[in-house]
Amino acid sequence: MNAPGSSRSGFDAIKNLYEEKRTFTGRVVFAAVLCLLMIGMLAARLIDLQLVRHDYYSTRADDNRMRLTPIAPVRGLIYDRNGALLAQNLPSFVLDITPERVRNLNDTLERLKAYVRLTDQDIARFRERMRKGPRYRSVTLRSNLTPEEVARYQLNRFDFEGVEVNAGLVRDYPLGESAAHIIGYVGGISEADYARLEAADYEGLSQIGKSGVERSHEDLLRGTPGTKIVEANAAGRPLRELESRPGSSGQNLYMSLDSQLQLVAEKALGDLDGAVVAIDPRNGEILALVSKPGYDPKLFVEGIDAASYRGLLEDKSRPLYNRALLGTYPPGSTIKPFMATAALNFKTVTPDTGIYCSGSMTLPGSSRKYRCHKRQGHGTVNLDSAIAKSCDIYFYQAAMNLGIDRIDEILGQFGFGKPTGIDVPNEKGGLLPSKEWKRRVYKQVWFPGETLSLGIGQGYLTTTPLQLAQGTARLAMRGLGFKPHVLHAIADPATGAIAGVAPEALPPLTGQSAELQERVIHAMQLVTMFPGGTAYRAFKDAPYSSAGKTGTAQVVGLKQEETVAPTFDSTPKHLRDHALFIAFAPVDAPRIAIAVIAEHAGHGGSVAAPVARQIMDQYLLGKVLYNEDPAGAAAAAAAAAAADPALEAEEGVPADDEEPPPASPPPATTPR
Amino acid sequence: MNTSVISRAPNQSVSLADRLIRVHIDLWLMLLLLVLGVVGLLVQYSASGHSMAVVLNQAERLGIGFAVMVVAAQAPPEFYRAAAPWLYGFGVVMLVAVLVLGDHAKGAQRWLDLGVLRFQPSEILKLAMPMAVAAWLHTRALPPKISTILITLAIIGGPTVLIAMQPDLGTAMLVLAAGVLALYFGGLGIRWILMVIAAMAAAAPLLWLKLHDYQKNRVLTFLDPERDPLGTGYHITQSKIAIGSGGLFGKGWLAGTQAKLDFLPESHTDFIFAVYSEELGLLGEAVLMALYAAIVGRGLYIALRGQDSFQRLLAGSLAMTFFIYVFINMGMVIGLLPVVGVPLPLVSFGGTSAVTLLAGFGMLMSVYTHRKLLSN
Structure with missing residues (x-):
């Protein structure tokens, strides 16, 4: 037996070739078994990964590659009741920066200034937003780029890695200041907003309704964000779109506002600070709502800079403040028809x-004098003359006879003392004082003298212009009331379907007699329609019937010893009286009810009533006053006057009964 | 010594396999390796993002590898036995040289720049080691005595330590495995095998201190892949996602997302098995494993047919080292083993390892085809 190599020297022992072969065979078999075992281990692991946990890893793989990109919905448009645009979306060029793609941010911003106008405010706002978001998300640096800025930037864009000009939509309010308080505005979503909203509803959106209807009907206007699923690589770069689920645009809203009427009302109030609310008494729809002074909502859409915002906040006349809903004023004599209703009712x-x-007059056991605004007295007055001439003594007496509890009951039913629930955010409820309230707030009993002050709308009683308009509408409807609202109809942009908003009826006045209500309205007609009425001059020649009540509310009460009121012009402006007026028309089929408050403007009859007249003319007669052709307007007025010889005859009768401020006790904690 | 040429009856038809044996090629091994190479190229095409350039490049390397294999098969086993000490010695000298003069690549000295070609001396040892151990044990009575075993361990240990010092743990492990496997096939006693395992376990803490940070991280990550999911754990996490999402049937060739979208790093080199698994699923893996198992099986069969100790030990070691290659790579890609730089044989992109492996298969063919008729 010759084994290969056996002839060579160096073997340490005699090789047993047969044994070696046998051993080797055993080793090979063992190795093969080992291989199979190891393959089994691999297979077990693979089965675990690919069969048992396949779903888990599939999801992980999809999570890796799929990126959800929100598609921002288009915000709904806002129209007035006649279809005039109040809020729209305009295309706009914005300059966006993706922080993670910019190498030197400070340098980039500095260089950008050569091509695009950038204020420190823009940069500060940009840094603030950048800090909040992930670095791969682009942040807007400037919006509303001019075409010139876009062109200049595009020529140099190769120097700006991570900066791009994008087309977007920006909210625009075509009427500017007009109706700004009620339309509201949108602005950047703040931390506080994020805390209360559902983040999923705002995917891809950067703005939210901040005030007015933009805020109260945010859910209707916003729409539903869509989603785009894109496949992205490990670096996050989107490669292709896998799926697109479009969202839905926001609903278009028709507001009850009549923008023409709104403009007329704003113009009629002129430079005066104050508020006007015009309401359709038949359904509670707000036709016009003015708060002066106003502001430009565009400032807020882009993000107002700190200086301008501080300016608006510190402005003494408080332009941001919606006086119609938030201003609480003593109603003065405008409360008298409501008081009369209560007195007749009980x-x-x-x-x-x-x-x-x-x-x-004096109360028994007191020396304190309660004065009528007419020093020499009105003589004997009844309901008609007391309202027509605004006699204070009559209503002191009426209030005293009623007592505070019964006054509260009726005024409460008219809506005083609590918010109306209008669909505009931020509303005050005024103050309807009661015994319980006095005890709770002042820890004092209710004094009879305070009831007297209430009778002429002074004292603790305050009301917002909206409440006053709502109460007037209820008077006009002979006790029927509707909740005030500004949303008239909702249009679905997808289907084109328009759904009207049904008026919400409020419980009618209790124990109301139609006959007695007519008596109050008759008395109010005397105010506007008959010589001697406090608003006769303002409504002279009106071709429609109307009923109203003037008011002049004290801001500061006269001291008891003062027998002669200081003259209007000698009083510092912020202490001058507020001029008020409420009215509705036509008397038999009321279509509009109005409350006007002009701050520190003097007499209701001479200042506030003409405002209401212009609004009513516009609404009931149509564009009479603000025709392009002034001659035509005058002719129309003349024709209207000629149509009613009775009114013509009354001309020249001086309405000398303009009430001066009533000498009531100061609305304070010291009734005695 | 009585040798003669294989003779057949004149009327017997000569099969293709027999004809190939005359040119020293084993039909089965050749076919299996070619299929594996083609599979590798197909996966390369997908993993490289449909790059024909990558595929052609790899095909060229495989072509060189197959050429080397065929040439290597022409030399008789005796040549390799005689060359073993010389090749081993040359390899060790080169390893020393690389530690002194070598290029730095990724913080490790692996390459030797000879001006004309740059190469890794550690590759030489992948072949020189089993050759040297087999040649040495061939001269000894087997099962080996203690002195033989100790000398063998020295033969194995020297280059292994030198390679580990580069440091290239993956190759060191393969070289170590090649030597130890030859010793195992030589009949190393079970007690000794257990002792070697115990010694390795004891050396592990020492080795740990010697490890570079990135190597320590790999081990820690292996023990707890979620430890650093974006850092060192990222490879293995993404690899498992790729494989797991493949499921039973896979996403289809070219339809994998993990590699195409760059989530899977090293997708066409060390982690190509993840790409394969994602696209071809468990069934595809079964086919690939069967392919590998068949190659290893054929190698072991050739080893069994070996005509002397050198042939048997060399063939057995080469076949099993090939399996270890596959096991380590797959085990690492599916998270069973720590990440070490071991490519998937003939499938991963890379020329050097393919050429070395195919040269090894050339030796196997040499063993199978240079048969001498033995008188009994």
């Missing part, structure tokens, strides 16, 4: 009860 007076006005 039969503490009859329409024909005569009360003698000597110019002042």
Whole structure:
């Protein structure tokens, strides 16, 4: 047996070739078995990964490659009741920066200034937003780039890695300041906003309704964000679109506002600070709502800079403040029709009860004099003359006879003392004082003298212009009331379907007699339609019937010893009286009810009533006052006057009964 | 010594396999390796993002490898036995040289620049080691005595340590495995095998201190892949996602997302098995494993047919080292083993390892085809 190599020297022992072969065979078999075992281990692991946990890893793989990109919905448009645009979306060029793609941010910003106008405010705002988001998300540096800026930037864009000009939509309010308080505005979503909203609803959106209808109907206007699923590589770069689920645009809203009427109302109030609310008494729709001074909502859409914002906040006339909903004013004599309704309701007076006005009165056991605004007295007055001439003594008496509890009951039913629930955010409820309230707030009992002050709308009683308009509408509807609202209809842009908003009826006044209500309205007609009425001059020649009540609310009460009120012009402006007026028309089929408050403007009849007249003319007669052709307007007015010879005859009768501020006790904690 | 040429009856038809044996090629091994090479090229095409350039480059390397294999098969086993000490010695000298003069690549000295060609001396040892151990044990009575074993361990240990010092743990492990496997096939006693394992376990803490930070990280990551999912754990996490999402049937060739979208790093080199698994699924893996198992099986069969100790030990060691290659790479890609730089044989992109492996298969063919008729 010759084994290969056996001839060579160096073997340390005799090789047993057979044994070696046998051993080797055993080793090979063992190795093969080992291989199979190891393959089994690999297979077990692979089965675990690919069969048992396949779903888990599939999801992980999809999570890796799929990126959800939100598609921002287009915000709904806002129209007035006639289809005039109040809020729209305009295309706009914005300059976006993706932080993670910019190598030297400070340098980039500095160099950008050569091509695009950039204020420190823009940069500060940009840094703020950048800090909040992930670095791969682009942040807007400037919006509303001019075409010139876009062109200049595009020529040099190769120097700006990570900066790009994008086309977007920006909210625009075509009417500018007009109706700004009620339309509101949108602005950047703040931390506080994020805390209360559902983040999924705002995917891809950067703005949210901040005030007015933009805020209260945010859910309708916003729409639903869509989603785009894109496949992205490990670096996050989107490669292709896998799926697109479009969202839906926001609903278009038709507001009850009449923008023409709104403009007329704003113009009628002129430079005065104050508020006007015009309401359709038949359904509670707000036709016009003015708060002066106003502001430009565009400032807020882009993000207002700190200086301008501080300016608006510190402005003494408070332009941002919606006086119609937030301003609480003593109603003054405009409360008298409501008080009369209460008195007739509880039969503490009859329409024909005569009360003698000597110019002042005292309560039993007190020396304090309660004065009528007419020093020499009105003589004997009944309901008609008391309202027409705004006699204070009559209503002191009426209030005293009613007592605070019954006054509260009726005024409460008219909506005083609590927010109306209008669909505009931020509303105050005014103050309807009661015994309980006095005890709670002042820890004092209710004094009878305070009831007297209430009778003429002074004292603790305050009301917002909206509440006053709502109450007037209810008077006009002979006790029927509707919740005030500004949303008229909702249009779905996808289907084109328009759904009207149904008026919400409020519980009618209790124990109301139609006959007695007519008596109050008759008395109010005397105010506007008959010589001697406090608003007769303002409504002279109106071709429609109307009913109203003037008011002049004290800002500061006269001291008891002061027998002669200081003259209007000698009083510092912020202490001058507020001029108020409420009215509705036409009397038999009311279509509009109005409350006007002009701050520190003097008499209701001379200042506030003409505002209401212009609004009513516009609404009931149509564009009479603000025709392009002034001659035509004058002719129309003349024709209207000629149509009613009775009114013509009354011309020249001086309405000398403009009430000066009533000498009521100061609305304070010291009734005695 | 009585040798004669294989003779057949004149009427017997000569099969293709027999004809190939005359040119020293084993038909089965050749076919299996070619299929594996083609599979590798197809996966390369997908993993490289449809790059024909990568595929052609790799095909060229495989072509060189197959050429080397065919040439290597022409030399008789005796040539390799005689050359073993010389090649081993040359390899060790080169390893020393590389530690002194070598290029730095990724913080490790592996390459030797000879001006004309740059190469890794550690590759030489992948072949020189089993050759040297087999040649040495061939001269000894087997099972080996203690003195033989100690000398063998010295033969194995020297180059292994030199390679580990580069440091290239993956190759060191393969070289170590090649030597130890030859010793195992030589009949190393079970007690000794256990002792070697125990010694390695004891050396592990020492080795740990010697490890570079990135190597320590790989081990720690292996023990807890979620430890650093974006850092060192990222490879293995993404690899498992790729494989797991492949499922039973896979996403289809060219339809994998993990590699195409760059989530899977090293997708066409060390981690190509993840790409393969993602696209071809468990069934595809079964086919690939069967292919590998068949190659290893054929190698072991050739080893069994070896005519002397050198042939048997060399063939057995080469076949099993090939399997270890596959096991380590797959085990690493599916998270069973720590990440070490071991490519998937003939599938991963890379020329050097393919050429070395195919040269090894050339030796196997040499063993199978240079048969001498033995008188009994």
